């Protein structure tokens with residue numbers, strides 16, 4: 001799983017603004033809602049993470065994650081596939097350096 005989190009610096013760079021007005025523009029964009037590229041990257045990343053993550057309570061695989069991405073931080077949720085349906089959650093924040101991801105943990 002380390003490759004996933006280590007690669008975020010590169011992926012966050014790809015999702016950043018492409019204008020050349022300098023650091024002030026990047027700082028302003030921190031407060032804009034997540035764009036389609038952000039949502040796509042987070043969705044793909046956490047779909048992969050959920051496929052490789054087991055429930056910390058019962059060991060069952062996790063369902064496909066859902067995003068609440070109307071504002072930062074983006075909330076990622078998933079439930080395990082056992083009958084208990086244990087809930088797991090992660091938040092993704094926008095920082096000056098890009099995106100900060102967290103592992104899916106039991107909520």
Ligand SMILES: [Zn+2]
Nearest residue numbers: 055058080086
């Ligand atoms: Zn479970």
